[in-house]
Amino acid sequence: xxxxxxxxxxxxxxxxxxxxxxxxxxxxxxxxxxxxxxxxxxxxxxxxxxxxxxxxxxxxxxxxxxxxxxxxxxxxxxxxxxxxxxxxxxxxxxxxxxxxxxxxxxxxxxxxxxxxxxxxxxxxxxxxxxxxxxxxxxxxxxxxxxxxxxxxxxxxxxxxxxxxxxxxxxxxxxxxxxxxxxxxxxxxxxxxxxxxxxxxxxxxxxxxxxxxxxxxxxxxxxxxxxxxxxxxxxxxxxxxxxxxxxxxxxxxxxxxxxxxxxxxxxxxxxxxxxxxxxxxxxxxxxxxxxxxxxxxxxxxxxxxxxxxxxxxxxxxxxxxxxxxxxxxxxxxxxxxxxxxxxxxxxxxxxxxxxxxxxxxxxxxxxxxxxxxxxxxxxxxxxxxxxxxxxxxxxxxxxxxxx
Amino acid sequence: xxxxxxxxxxxxxxxxxxxxxxxxxxxxxxxxxxxxxxxxxxxxxxxxxxxxxxxxxxxxxxxxxxxxxxxxxxxxxxxxxxxxxxxxxxxxxxxxxxxxxxxxxxxxxxxxxxxxxxxxxxxxxxxxxxxxxxxxxxxxxxxxxxxxxxxxxxxxxxxxxxxxxxxxxxxxxxxxxxxxxxxxxxxxxxxxxxxxxxxxxxxxxxxxxxxxxxxxxxxxxxxxxxxxxxxxxxxxxxxxxxxxxxxxxxxxxxxxxxxxxxxxxxxxxxxxxxxxxxxxxxxxxxxxxxxxxxxxxxxxxxxxxxxxxxxxxxxxxxxxxxxxxxxxxxxxxxxxxxxxxxxxxxxxxxxxxxxxxxxxxxxxxxxxxxxxxxxxxxxxxxxxxxxxxxxxxxxxxxxxxx
Numbered sequence: 001x002x003x004x005x006x007x008x009x010x011x012x013x014x015x016x017x018x019x020x021x022x023x024x025x026x027x028x029x030x031x032x033x034x035x036x037x038x039x040x041x042x043x044x045x046x047x048x049x050x051x052x053x054x055x056x057x058x059x060x061x062x063x064x065x066x067x068x069x070x071x072x073x074x075x076x077x078x079x080x081x082x083x084x085x086x087x088x089x090x091x092x093x094x095x096x097x098x099x100x101x102x103x104x105x106x107x108x109x110x111x112x113x114x115x116x117x118x119x120x121x122x123x124x125x126x127x128x129x130x131x132x133x134x135x136x137x138x139x140x141x142x143x144x145x146x147x148x149x150x151x152x153x154x155x156x157x158x159x160x161x162x163x164x165x166x167x168x169x170x171x172x173x174x175x176x177x178x179x180x181x182x183x184x185x186x187x188x189x190x191x192x193x194x195x196x197x198x199x200x201x202x203x204x205x206x207x208x209x210x211x212x213x214x215x216x217x218x219x220x221x222x223x224x225x226x227x228x229x230x231x232x233x234x235x236x237x238x239x240x241x242x243x244x245x246x247x248x249x250x251x252x253x254x255x256x257x258x259x260x261x262x263x264x265x266x267x268x269x270x271x272x273x274x275x276x277x278x279x280x281x282x283x284x285x286x287x288x289x290x291x292x293x294x295x296x297x298x299x300x301x302x303x304x305x306x307x308x309x310x311x312x313x314x315x316x317x318x319x320x321x322x323x324x325x326x327x328x329x330x331x332x333x334x335x336x337x338x339x340x341x342x343x344x345x346x347x348x349x350x351x352x353x354x355x356x357x358x359x360x361x362x363x364x365x366x367x368x369x370x371x372x373x374x375x376x377x378x379x380x381x382x383x384x385x386x387x388x389x390x391x392x393x394x395x396x397x398x399x400x401x402x
Numbered sequence: 403x404x405x406x407x408x409x410x411x412x413x414x415x416x417x418x419x420x421x422x423x424x425x426x427x428x429x430x431x432x433x434x435x436x437x438x439x440x441x442x443x444x445x446x447x448x449x450x451x452x453x454x455x456x457x458x459x460x461x462x463x464x465x466x467x468x469x470x471x472x473x474x475x476x477x478x479x480x481x482x483x484x485x486x487x488x489x490x491x492x493x494x495x496x497x498x499x500x501x502x503x504x505x506x507x508x509x510x511x512x513x514x515x516x517x518x519x520x521x522x523x524x525x526x527x528x529x530x531x532x533x534x535x536x537x538x539x540x541x542x543x544x545x546x547x548x549x550x551x552x553x554x555x556x557x558x559x560x561x562x563x564x565x566x567x568x569x570x571x572x573x574x575x576x577x578x579x580x581x582x583x584x585x586x587x588x589x590x591x592x593x594x595x596x597x598x599x600x601x602x603x604x605x606x607x608x609x610x611x612x613x614x615x616x617x618x619x620x621x622x623x624x625x626x627x628x629x630x631x632x633x634x635x636x637x638x639x640x641x642x643x644x645x646x647x648x649x650x651x652x653x654x655x656x657x658x659x660x661x662x663x664x665x666x667x668x669x670x671x672x673x674x675x676x677x678x679x680x681x682x683x684x685x686x687x688x689x690x691x692x693x694x695x696x697x698x699x700x701x702x703x704x705x706x707x708x709x710x711x712x713x714x715x716x717x718x719x720x721x722x723x724x725x726x727x728x729x730x731x732x733x734x735x736x737x738x739x740x741x742x743x744x745x746x747x748x749x750x751x752x753x754x755x756x757x758x759x760x761x762x763x764x765x766x767x768x769x770x771x772x773x774x775x776x777x778x779x780x781x782x783x784x785x786x787x788x789x790x791x792x793x794x795x796x797x798x799x800x801x802x803x804x
Binding site for chain 2: 079081390
């Protein structure tokens with residue numbers, strides 16, 4: 001398996017494009033994207049668990065009842081959630097895309113991201129959709145159009161083989177605020193040219209989601225619009241994957257690579273973030289225990305603020321573990337911090353160590369920091385990702401709508 | 403019932419005092435407080451639910467097995483949690499207090515607040531404790547000595563009657579960061595001169611805690627050291643309360659008044675807070691439903707940041723309700739914002755209203771803001787309290803230990 005360029009257009013038969021249709025006032029920021037497959041694709045999706053869901057989520061669920069799709073339309077600048085004429089406008093957005101591509105409305109996935117509660121300017125979309133030029137190198141243009149407070153577009157693609165046949169998986173995603181481990185947590189559109197049964201595609205997506213996107217937290221808020229979709233158009237011409245064999249395992253692993261890569265990009269670009277935090281809990285009794293503890297650390301506002309200040313305040317690591325709701329043996333817990341600048345242990349067997357504060361400060365000044373928590377129990381390991389809590393997070397969210 | 407001055411010294415027979423013993427470097431900030439009752443008091447307490455507990459919590463629990471105490475010693479500047487010689491030092495802190503007061507160590511409640519993981523400088527405490535002058539007007543001196551990042555000392559006291567006999571309840575508390583609804587959530591020391599059975603005292607404390615301190619959230623982090631204690635020395639000479647009669651009801655209501663007042667002071671002085679948020683969910687089906695929804699709104703970083711920016715981003719209210727885990731009917735939800743500057747409805751039946759943005763901005767510029775969420779179901783009402791998320795929260799917590 002190797003990382004390649006091209007994002008969602010890396011797999012055979014996928015085109016993408018975008019335009020500024022006018023949902024956003026600024027002409028310089030595109031706001032409408034389409035991803036298109038030349039062949040109808042087996043399609044799987046996971047959605048936000050938020051009880052308040054945008055209307056596009058319901059429409060997409062209906063369209064995917066037959067596990068097939070041929071295009072994704074996604075607008076930024078308006079979430080079409082809790083908004084007047086929400087359902088009608090989500091249906092019209094899908095229909096506009098279908099019409100311009102000459103496909104059926106039922107084969108269109110509809111996604112939106114942006115402010116909640118304002119009516120979607122559907123006419124902008126209906127008029128703008130025909131301006132979109134679909135191109136073989138259109139992935140980044142599409143990735144840019146779905147950004148909200150993201151500071152950079154996010155993509156990833158891999159090439160791998162199934163029975164000697166080259167296959168490709170590519171993805172783009174957006175997500176910066178409202179990021180919390182509970183499915184979805186963002187928009188991610190993944191394409192692949194693999195031939196695979198829809199049920200197996202759904203299974204691989206779901207299991208990988210739990211270990212990738214659901215292990216990212218920016219601020220503990222799960223959005224109303226989150227969606228992760230994977231389309232598989234079969235154009236690689238591999239022998240179709242219809243059981244959980246070696247080919248399935250290879251596919252699932254490649255898919256996980258793309259999803260994990262995208263998930264980490266989301267954590268690193270968390271709203272206002274200055275550092276990526278990777279929290280690894282190891283020597284755990286169970287995977288669930290390790291995951292709950294790692295997520296609790298990643299989600300602690302106090303810990304995240306300490307990381308912003310490069311302050312080795314490991315007491316907040318233990319405190320967050322303590323209120324996570326799962327058991328562990330405090331007297332066996334070791335904590336270390338690491339980065340490109342070195343590694344330092346700060347807590348041994350649940351008690352503070354005398355450590356070199358200068359060295360700790362240096363280690364925690366890096367852009368990417370590892371928090372290593374050893375439970376001293378069994379052999380389970382889980383890593384979760386997050387970011388620090390900064391002035392800019394407050395600034396961005398203190399004035400999001402204006 | 404009327405509000406009076408005097409804090410923990412308002413009830414008969416209670417004295418308080420404090421000193422700077424040297425845990426904190428700054429001479430100008432006192433760091434050691436004692437509250438003393440002339441008579442041994444029936445005593446009840448609730449503690450942090452964090453699995454990682456400071457050693458003083460364990461020591462206090464042991465000392466309160468007989469439900470009796472005569473003094474509270476509390477230091478700030480060091481939490482004595484996950485710290486070398488933690489248990490030994492907590493015991494020595496209690497013994498030092500007992501010795502200077504000429505009482506038994508088992509009658510001393512030990513509390514600490516401050517940084518986690520550093521060894522408590524117990525010699526400072528042992529040497530400093532004799533400097534403390536206990537006084538009848540010492541409540542505020544004690545309240546100041548237990549502050550950490552609090553910007554103001556917090557107290558409350560009431561006078562009320564039981565069978566025509568004047569009784570008093572007073573309290574001081576501290577709490578600013580690491581505040582989240584899950585017992586404790588801070589240090590609160592409450593005194594009263596009521597004669598009451600220890601079991602009933604515990605019951606009143608526990609039930610009131612659920613509706614007061616546990617409905618406050620600053621940052622979602624539950625501390626290792628939280629404790630709320632109430633001492634009842636019986637010096638008001640009322641007929642002892644031994645059953646859940648009218649006298650008990652009066653007492654419980656007066657105690658709730660003090661606790662709610664202190665809880666709101668904690669929310670208003672949340673780390674870096676510029677505004678107090680009161681979130682009321684009404685016309686709910688059940689109290690649990692209303693409480694879960696109100697807490698979820700109060701705890702949302704995105705919503706808190708919007709309030710900092712006086713941004714009427716009510717979508718974040720619905721979003722936080724949606725991921726709270728409890729059911730409600732979105733199509734029946736109304737949302738309004740209110741303050742001293744007026745009231746404005748922003749959402750009706752789950753959909754956005756066209757509202758006057760200028761007016762909303764003005765309303766949300768107040769120091770105290772009400773968020774009113776009507777579920778349109780039955781008649782349950784719950785209010786929770788929180789504060790906005792500001793640059794100063796990040797600043798305080800980015801550099802807490804230095």
